Amino acid sequence: MTRHTAPRIAIIGAGPGGLTLARILHLRGLQATVFEREVFSSVRPQGGSLDMHAESGQYAIECAGLAAEFKRIARYEDQEGRLYDKQGKLLLIDDDVTEKNRPEVDRGQLRQMLLDSLPSNAVRWGHELSAVRAHDDATYELVFRSGMSERFDLVVGADGAWSRVRPLVSQARPSYSGVAFVELGIDDADARYPELARLVGRGLTFFVRECKAMIGHRDANAHLGIYAALRAPEDWIEKGGLDTSSPGAMKTSLATHFSGWSESLLELIYRSGDRMTPRAIHALPVGHRWEHRPGVTLLGDAAHLMSPFGGDGANLAMQDGADLALALAGGEDWRAAVREYEAAMFARSEPSAAGARDAIDQVFSENGLSHMLQAMQEHRGQGPVSGEFRHPL
Numbered sequence: 001m002t003r004h005t006a007p008r009i010a011i012i013g014a015g016p017g018g019l020t021l022a023r024i025l026h027l028r029g030l031q032a033t034v035f036e037r038e039v040f041s042s043v044r045p046q047g048g049s050l051d052m053h054a055e056s057g058q059y060a061i062e063c064a065g066l067a068a069e070f071k072r073i074a075r076y077e078d079q080e081g082r083l084y085d086k087q088g089k090l091l092l093i094d095d096d097v098t099e100k101n102r103p104e105v106d107r108g109q110l111r112q113m114l115l116d117s118l119p120s121n122a123v124r125w126g127h128e129l130s131a132v133r134a135h136d137d138a139t140y141e142l143v144f145r146s147g148m149s150e151r152f153d154l155v156v157g158a159d160g161a162w163s164r165v166r167p168l169v170s171q172a173r174p175s176y177s178g179v180a181f182v183e184l185g186i187d188d189a190d191a192r193y194p195e196l197a198r199l200v201g202r203g204l205t206f207f208v209r210e211c212k213a214m215i216g217h218r219d220a221n222a223h224l225g226i227y228a229a230l231r232a233p234e235d236w237i238e239k240g241g242l243d244t245s246s247p248g249a250m251k252t253s254l255a256t257h258f259s260g261w262s263e264s265l266l267e268l269i270y271r272s273g274d275r276m277t278p279r280a281i282h283a284l285p286v287g288h289r290w291e292h293r294p295g296v297t298l299l300g301d302a303a304h305l306m307s308p309f310g311g312d313g314a315n316l317a318m319q320d321g322a323d324l325a326l327a328l329a330g331g332e333d334w335r336a337a338v339r340e341y342e343a344a345m346f347a348r349s350e351p352s353a354a355g356a357r358d359a360i361d362q363v364f365s366e367n368g369l370s371h372m373l374q375a376m377q378e379h380r381g382q383g384p385v386s387g388e389f390r391h392p393l
């Protein structure tokens, strides 16, 4: 087989998108090397639960031949949705999980499932890409922070929001949405804080008021993930908007942004563990696309970073990984396969990105609560459909 029919493939990033691509290529007998900057798989918590959509995340898992493994870690029982106001009054509960097919899965477990399905040497940990050099023979040289370099025929940027591969095809950079999250978590909530576990319930719960929200989700092992979210300037923390001098000070100063909210909701902040992660929410321009460049492509957040208000990011990343792998495995001409993948990926990610942008703007508005109520009623088939609004996260 010549190099043209079997390209040397490098995948930058061992997130859900890159690992899905690697797994399906492996299944189809194509070699690929994944380069990941983290030094090992559990070096940092991967974050909370994701719900896997049938047409994207679950489709990719099927293509990866991992449906049975997924069923073992999927939490079909955690598909509830709840909406409260800032006084803690329950406005809506959507607890009929029997009809739903968007099971939750912990990010860490999803990543481990994909890693376990790959040969042990498929991921090169501790390899942070710092530059890519194009050569006249149509190969690309990857240069890593360690100084090591290696050449490939096809480089796939699956390296997330701040992709180092993206500048090879596009000048676009993510811009700040105006909304900042602080991620908090409560371990072993059923035993330690049963009243908070009951408040959050078995799924995703929103407390919304006037440009602010607290979002709770139940993860595996009775962990509660909490996002305290608000409109804030991008540099709000540097400018003293949050006292980060100690975990206690951080919780107290975060709670002041939610003054007037009921004490029981503020307990979600005060009872959290000491690990608190600020996350400024960025997005690429809706409809981001590029002129095809042979030998380089992007998937997932590197291609179409969007606000989490749409719940599509990881799902689309996995669908991208699956579709690119199937195109590469199925075609005679791998360059044409990449081009076809890009056309389909651009078309499907644009409406998701537009929906995610509209949703974050609506939730973090003065009328955020009524937008959320309407969206959740529509989601469970109880209200008029309002076009663009998507069920958040």
Ligand SMILES: Cc1cc2nc3c(=O)[nH]c(=O)nc-3n(C[C@H](O)[C@H](O)[C@H](O)COP(=O)(O)OP(=O)(O)OC[C@H]3O[C@@H](n4cnc5c(N)ncnc54)[C@H](O)[C@@H]3O)c2cc1C
Pocket (backbone or CB within 6 Å): 012, 013, 014, 015, 016, 017, 018, 035, 036, 037, 038, 049, 050, 051, 127, 128, 129, 130, 158, 159, 160, 161, 162, 163, 164, 181, 227, 279, 299, 300, 301, 302, 308, 311, 312, 313, 314, 315, 316, 317, 393
């Ligand atoms: C608060 C929040 C909540 C979310 N909730 C949901 C949800 O419920 N459902 C959903 O579908 N999506 C959700 N998302 C979006 C989702 O997290 C992303 O869309 C998804 O992780 C993208 O996957 P990816 O594989 O493209 O990139 P990533 O998951 O970002 O993975 C990229 C990988 O590349 C590595 N990397 C980066 N740079 C380099 C480099 N230079 N060299 C080597 N490796 C590198 C990183 O370490 C990482 O492992 C949420 C996002 C946020 C911020």
